[in-house]
Amino acid sequence: MRYIPNSAADRQQMLAEAGLASVDSLFSGIPGKLRLRRLLDIPKALTEPELIEYFQARAAKDANASPLFIGAGIYSHYIPIVIDALISRSEFYTAYTPYQAELAQGTLQAIFEFQTYIAQLTGMEVANASLYDGSTGLAEAVLMAHRLAKKDRFLLARTVHPEYRAVVETYAKNLGIGIELIEYTPDGRMDPEKLEAQLQKGGTAAVVVQSPNFFGTLEKTHDICELAHRYEALSIVNVCEAVSLGLLKAPGEDASEKRTADIVVGEAQSFGVPPSFGGPHLGFMATRERFVRQMPGRLVGMGKDYAGRRGFVLTLSTREQHIRREKATSNICTNQSLCALMATIYLAAVGPKGLREVCEQNIAKTAYAGDQIQKETRRRVLFPAPRFNEFVIEYDREQPPAGLSLSRFYPELGHAVLLCVTETARREQIDAMVKGFA
Amino acid sequence: MSKRVSTHFSLNERIVFEEGSPGRRAFDLPALDVPHRDIKELIEPELLRAEIPGMPELSEVDVIRHFTRLSTWNYHIDLGLYPLGSCTMKYNPKINERMARLEGFIQAHPYAPAGRIQGSLDIQKTLESCLAEISGMDAVTLQPAAGAHGELTGILMIRAYHESRGNPRKKILIPDSAHGTNPASAAISGYAVESVPSNAQGTVDLAALRKAVNEDVAAIMITNPNTLGIFEAEIGEIALLLHSHGALVYMDGANLNAMMGITRPGDFGIDVLHINLHKTFTTPHGGGGPGAGPVVVKKILEPFLPYPVIGGKTDGTLFFDYDRPQSIGKIKAYNGQFGMHVRALCYILANGPEGLKEVSEVAVLNANYIRAKLKAAFALPYDSPTLHEVVFSDRRQAHHDVHVWDMAKRLMDYGFHPPTVSFPLIVSGAIMIEPTETESKQELDAFIDAMLAIAKEAEEQPEFVKAAPHTTRIGRIDEAGAARRPVLRWKPEE
Numbered sequence: 001m002r003y004i005p006n007s008a009a010d011r012q013q014m015l016a017e018a019g020l021a022s023v024d025s026l027f028s029g030i031p032g033k034l035r036l037r038r039l040l041d042i043p044k045a046l047t048e049p050e051l052i053e054y055f056q057a058r059a060a061k062d063a064n065a066s067p068l069f070i071g072a073g074i075y076s077h078y079i080p081i082v083i084d085a086l087i088s089r090s091e092f093y094t095a096y097t098p099y100q101a102e103l104a105q106g107t108l109q110a111i112f113e114f115q116t117y118i119a120q121l122t123g124m125e126v127a128n129a130s131l132y133d134g135s136t137g138l139a140e141a142v143l144m145a146h147r148l149a150k151k152d153r154f155l156l157a158r159t160v161h162p163e164y165r166a167v168v169e170t171y172a173k174n175l176g177i178g179i180e181l182i183e184y185t186p187d188g189r190m191d192p193e194k195l196e197a198q199l200q201k202g203g204t205a206a207v208v209v210q211s212p213n214f215f216g217t218l219e220k221t222h223d224i225c226e227l228a229h230r231y232e233a234l235s236i237v238n239v240c241e242a243v244s245l246g247l248l249k250a251p252g253e254d255a256s257e258k259r260t261a262d263i264v265v266g267e268a269q270s271f272g273v274p275p276s277f278g279g280p281h282l283g284f285m286a287t288r289e290r291f292v293r294q295m296p297g298r299l300v301g302m303g304k305d306y307a308g309r310r311g312f313v314l315t316l317s318t319r320e321q322h323i324r325r326e327k328a329t330s331n332i333c334t335n336q337s338l339c340a341l342m343a344t345i346y347l348a349a350v351g352p353k354g355l356r357e358v359c360e361q362n363i364a365k366t367a368y369a370g371d372q373i374q375k376e377t378r379r380r381v382l383f384p385a386p387r388f389n390e391f392v393i394e395y396d397r398e399q400p401p402a403g404l405s406l407s408r409f410y411p412e413l414g415h416a417v418l419l420c421v422t423e424t425a426r427r428e429q430i431d432a433m434v435k436g437f438a
Numbered sequence: 439m440s441k442r443v444s445t446h447f448s449l450n451e452r453i454v455f456e457e458g459s460p461g462r463r464a465f466d467l468p469a470l471d472v473p474h475r476d477i478k479e480l481i482e483p484e485l486l487r488a489e490i491p492g493m494p495e496l497s498e499v500d501v502i503r504h505f506t507r508l509s510t511w512n513y514h515i516d517l518g519l520y521p522l523g524s525c526t527m528k529y530n531p532k533i534n535e536r537m538a539r540l541e542g543f544i545q546a547h548p549y550a551p552a553g554r555i556q557g558s559l560d561i562q563k564t565l566e567s568c569l570a571e572i573s574g575m576d577a578v579t580l581q582p583a584a585g586a587h588g589e590l591t592g593i594l595m596i597r598a599y600h601e602s603r604g605n606p607r608k609k610i611l612i613p614d615s616a617h618g619t620n621p622a623s624a625a626i627s628g629y630a631v632e633s634v635p636s637n638a639q640g641t642v643d644l645a646a647l648r649k650a651v652n653e654d655v656a657a658i659m660i661t662n663p664n665t666l667g668i669f670e671a672e673i674g675e676i677a678l679l680l681h682s683h684g685a686l687v688y689m690d691g692a693n694l695n696a697m698m699g700i701t702r703p704g705d706f707g708i709d710v711l712h713i714n715l716h717k718t719f720t721t722p723h724g725g726g727g728p729g730a731g732p733v734v735v736k737k738i739l740e741p742f743l744p745y746p747v748i749g750g751k752t753d754g755t756l757f758f759d760y761d762r763p764q765s766i767g768k769i770k771a772y773n774g775q776f777g778m779h780v781r782a783l784c785y786i787l788a789n790g791p792e793g794l795k796e797v798s799e800v801a802v803l804n805a806n807y808i809r810a811k812l813k814a815a816f817a818l819p820y821d822s823p824t825l826h827e828v829v830f831s832d833r834r835q836a837h838h839d840v841h842v843w844d845m846a847k848r849l850m851d852y853g854f855h856p857p858t859v860s861f862p863l864i865v866s867g868a869i870m871i872e873p874t875e876t877e878s879k880q881e882l883d884a885f886i887d888a889m890l891a892i893a894k895e896a897e898e899q900p901e902f903v904k905a906a907p908h909t910t911r912i913g914r915i916d917e918a919g920a921a922r923r924p925v926l927r928w929k930p931e932e
Contacts, residue, residue, distance in 0.1 A: 002788075003528075003529055003531055003720075003788070003789075003797075003875075003876055004796065004797070004800050004875050004876065005876065005877070005878035005879075005881075006800060006803075006804075006875075006878055006879055010878070010879045011800070011803060013879070014803060014804075014807045014879055015803065017807070017810070017811075018806055018807045018809075018810035018811070019810060020803075020806060020810075023799050023802075023803060026799070026802045026803060026806055026823075026825070027700055027802070027825070028823055029668065029669040029671060029822065029823040029824075029825065030669050030671070030697075030700065030701050031671055031674070033674075034673070034674065034701045034705065034706045035700065035701055036699060036700060036701055036702055036705070039699065039791040039792065039795070040571055040572060040698070040699050040791040040794060040795070041571050041791070042567075042568045042571050042572065042786060042790065042791055042794075043564075043568075043787055043790065044790045044791070045787070045788065045789055045790025045791075045792065045793050046787045046788060046790070048533055048788075051533055051537065051784060051787060051788060052533070052536075052537070054787065055537040055540060055543075055561075055780065055784065056540060057557075058542070058543075058557035058558070058560055058561055059537075059540035059541065059542030059543050059557055060542055060557065061542065061556050061557035061560075062542040062543065062545075062546045062550075062554060062555055062556070062557040062558050063541055063542035063545070064542075064545050064554075068547060068550055068554070070547050070549050070550060072549055073771060074547055074548070074549075074772070076545070076547075078467065080464065080465055082464065082498060082501055082502060084539070085502070086501075086502065086505045086506070086509070088535065089506070089509045090514055090515075090516035090517075090530075091509035091510065091512045091514050091516075091517075092509055092512065092514075092724070092725055093530070093535070093722045093724050093725070094514040094515040094516050094530050094722050094723070095512045095513065095514040095515075095723065095724070095725040096513075096514075096515075096520055096522060096525065096527055096723050096725070096726075096855070097525075097723065097725070097726040097727075098725060098726060100513075100846070100850070100855065100856055101912075101915050101917075102847070102850055102907050102910040102911075102912060102913070102914065102915075103512070103513035103850055103855055103910065104511075104512055104513065104725070105508070105511035105512070105911065105912060106508040106509050106510065106511040106512035106725075107512055107725035107726065109451075109453065109508055109511075110505070110508055110725075111726075112453070112926075112927070112928070113453060113454045113455070113928070115926055115927050116453075116455060116492075116927040116928040117493070119927045120490055120491065120492050120493060121490060125927075126926045126927060127926075127927070129726070130727075132583035132584060132587060132727075132728075132770065133583060133770060133771060134771065135768070135770055135771035136583065136587070136769075136770055143626070161771065163768055163771040163772070164771060166767055166768040167767075167768045167769065167770060167771060169767055170594065170744075170766060170767035170768055170769055171626070173767075174594075174597065174626075174627055174628030175626065175628055218481065218485055220484075220485070222484075246490070247477070247486060247487065248481075248485055248486065248487060249484070249485055249486060249487040250487055253487060274544035274545065275544065275545060275546065275547050276543065276544050276546070276776050276777045277543060277546040277547070277548055277555070277558045277772075277773075277776035277777075278547075278548035278771070278772025278773050278774065278776055279583065279728070279770075279772060279773075279774055279775040279776050279777065279778075280583070280727075280728035280730075280775040280776075280777050280778065292924065292926070298726065299924070299926055300926070301920040301921070301924045301925055301926055302920070302925040302926075302928075303915045303916055303917065303919055303920030303925075304915065304916055304919065304920075305912045305913040305914060305915050305916070306913050306914055306916065307912075307913055309912050309913070311912040311915045312915075313915045313917055313920050315917070315920050315921045315924055315926075316921055316924060328618075328622040328625075330622065330626065331586045331587075331589065331590055331619050331622035331623040331625075331626055332584075332586060332587075333584065333585065333586040333617075333618075333619045334584045334585075334586070334726055334727040334728075334729050335726050335727045336724075336727045336728050337724050337725040337726035337727045337728075338722075338724030338725060338727065338728060339724075339727070339728060341505075341724075341725070344454070345501065345505060347493070348454055348464070348494065348496050348500075348501050348504065348505075349464040349465050349496070349498070349501050350463075350464075350465040351458075351462070351463050351464070351465065351493060351494065351495040351496060352489060352490045352493040352495065353463060353495070354463055354464075354465040354466075354467075355490075355493075357467060358467065360470075360477060361467060361470055363475070363477060363480060363481070364470055364472055364473070364474060364475045365470075365472050367475050367480055368472035368473060368475075386480055386481040386482060386485065399551065404549050408760070423467055426471060427471040427472050430472070
């Protein structure tokens with residue numbers, strides 16, 4: 001076998017030196033009646049050329065002949081080549097979790113840089129080393145707010161990604177956490193009056209809002225944070241489309257702390273991580289400094305070695321499962337380190353100006369696509385509020401020619417379609433997509 | 439001599455925020471091919487930000503050199519052995535990476551029409567059936583993002599199962615040798631945790647377990663082989679005991695590498711098990727993630743799997759089936775860490791049935807070889823036969839005030855990553871070694887020589903060992919200091 005170095009002769013010699021009779025005797029601790037007396041019934045071994053053929057045949061089936069204009073939490077952005085070149089270095093991808101700081105300064109410093117980038121982009125004081133993805137990140141944010149507020153009631157905008165809401169429900173239901181949904185207005189935003197009416201009832205731990213929301217509409221997150229704080233609730237802002245942070249006012253940025261988020265959480269797949277059929281992606285979380293000990297997930301801190309040299313180390317791990325076990329802040333035991341590295345390289349490569357340009361192109365192309373739909377087809381664009389790179393149009397059949405039918409998530413919208421247009425869509429592709437809806 | 443460290447150049451590198459200069463860039467986009475729009479006309483100005491303070495501007499060369507230099511500061515499996523017990527760091531085959539990067543896979547969207555994702559679905563379905571066969575179970579979800587996430591999924595399914603029978607029950611039993619994530623996963627599923635002691639052989643104390651089991655117990659969470667590397671030989675009796683009280687058996691699959699083709703959890707009474715693809719099935723650790731933690735279950739738990747599951751139509755086409763009324767719900771958006779699924783399947787198909795069995799045999803042989811060679815120098819707290827890993831203690835070296843952490847750091851000077859230390863918690867000063875099957879006799883011998891040399895140093899020059907490492911690019915970091923006043927982000931100097 002090509003991945004096992006020891007030959008039959010090596011193995012015989014090792015058995016002899018260890019005083020063992022045979023390979024089979026190594027398993028004497030497993031009772032005979034529990035031993036499998038046949039070979040596993042899985043496909044027979046393939047050689048490397050056969051493996052390539054096997055996987056290429058399947059990948060070819062899914063290769064995109066034309067763009068699908070589907071976003072819904074997973075965005076197709078241009079990925080600079082340098083990312084793949086650097087993360088393909090085995091020093092990064094074949095390294096272990098950096099528990100031994102002296103042998104893992106590369107990973108540790110890269111995570112420290114990621115934490116800084118996320119803090120800058122969200123306008124928050126501190127960020128963690130990443131979480132599994134945006135959906136579990138939002139669930140962790142709810143559990144964190146639950147620990148901080150010591151109240152059980154959460155108000156979630158119905159415009160939050162429906163699968164994210166489902167994950168929050170799964171995490172919350174055995175911990176006595178109640179989730180109430182706040183409806184949207186005809187312009188496609190969380191209804192502030194309905195939110196206030198629910199807040200007036202009292203006992204709210206936190207309000208959760210997403211911007212751009214699942215319809216692609218920009219929420220007035222700062223107004224919502226202010227409203228939540230007025231009723232002594234925490235505010236959680238969820239960001240599925242991280243690229244938007246390059247142009248939109250950061251949830252943590254305002255002259256008044258009352259108007260800023262307590263926890264910003266989201267999905268950073270847009271920063272150089274491919275869609276990859278739903279994963280791996282990259283959850284992020286940022287918060288105020290005073291909440292850091294309740295923040296789940298890993299943290300890298302800057303420190304000094306005994307000679308006074310700057311170095312990096314995993315820190316504040318007393319919050320984590322391997323120390324506090326059932327009292328831990330969460331059961332998370334990992335982060336998405338390699339994806340966080342991809343995002344860090346992406347941000348280093350695009351810089352602040354490149355990121356802004358990506359945002360501007362997304363907005364312009366989305367506006368163009370929306371205008372063309374109105375002009376060239378009889379379909380209406382729903383929800384007039386400002387948008388980033390997604391929008392919803394009326395539709396009447398089950399299978400849209402492009403985009404995602406919303407009937408599974410928002411039955412009241414019928415067969416309305418969510419369309420996503422990023423900088424990767426060329427004008428003629430947008431025009432062809434528009435024609436499909438005529 | 440066994441020390442393979444020598445000096446060589448190591449370039450210093452500043453933090454990325456201290457690099458670059460305004461006006462540099464490593465990125466460009468084609469010119470906008472639709473009419474330009476003034477952003478302020480499309481979006482309320484109050485929703486727009488001015489600039490992002492502190493973000494550096496770099497050229498492509500700057501980016502490449504910065505991260506390449508950082509990369510040289512990492513130890514990694516392609517460089518040498520990682521003898522990490524319980525973490526299973528084995529070689530990551532290169533073909534896995536190439537296959538996971540095929541354009542059709544990385545651009546696939548899980549919400550695309552079924553006709554456009556048959557290849558990706560086929561990968562997931564085939565991986566599911568392989569994992570079910572390897573573990574001896576009936577049904578699979580690939581959704582969990584990591585091992586601990588799989589634990590949560592499994593316990594939530596156990597809860598849903600008991601609820602469907604009228605009572606979720608109150609507590610989960612966990613042996614004291616368990617992974618720290620086990621109690622945490624049980625707790626966030628709303629269960630109380632009760633610890634079960636180990637006996638003198640290092641396995642679950644059956645008499646104590648008999649006393650602990652009653653109708654309030656929802657399940658036991660057991661690791662097998664356990665974290666000492668010992669097979670729980672009474673697992674059949676343990677499963678019978680739990681089942682006779684209506685409780686279920688959850689197995690932590692962290693140590694599956696010891697048993698592929700040798701014995702199957704489904705055949706010894708396990709009801710639900712998570713599998714760490716990044717351990718047994720060579721998807722890389724990536725410096726801490728992404729992982730993947732599929733969960734395999736017996737038939738009785740199938741209705742509770744997170745939705746969607748992969749269904750098949752009579753014409754052979756596959757689809758995501760969201761219509762699962764008894765499901766625990768969603769545990770993650772979409773359906774798991776697909777990139778890891780490609781890598782794991784690639785590894786399984788590269789090995790086949792004979793190959794996987796050989797993997798386990800050689801992994802166990804390598805661990806027992808190390809055990810035999812080191813037991814004269816290090817204390818072995820449990821003498822029971824071990825499989826893929828072996829746990830020593832620092833008891834003998836502690837007489838010279840040299841502790842496991844010191845020896846771990848000293849091992850770096852010999853060119854090795856340290857083993858897992860201070861775990862499992864039931865062994866004081868634990869040194870937990872797992873070589874895996876991808877290490878040659880020569881690599882193992884070099885490691886053994888290094889360990890023996892350190893044992894000797896601990897007797898002869900303990901102060902030197904306690905000051906290790908001596909050759910790494912930075913010395914031991916003052917962790918207490920870093921935690922007291924945490925600096926978690928870069929800020930410009932004022």
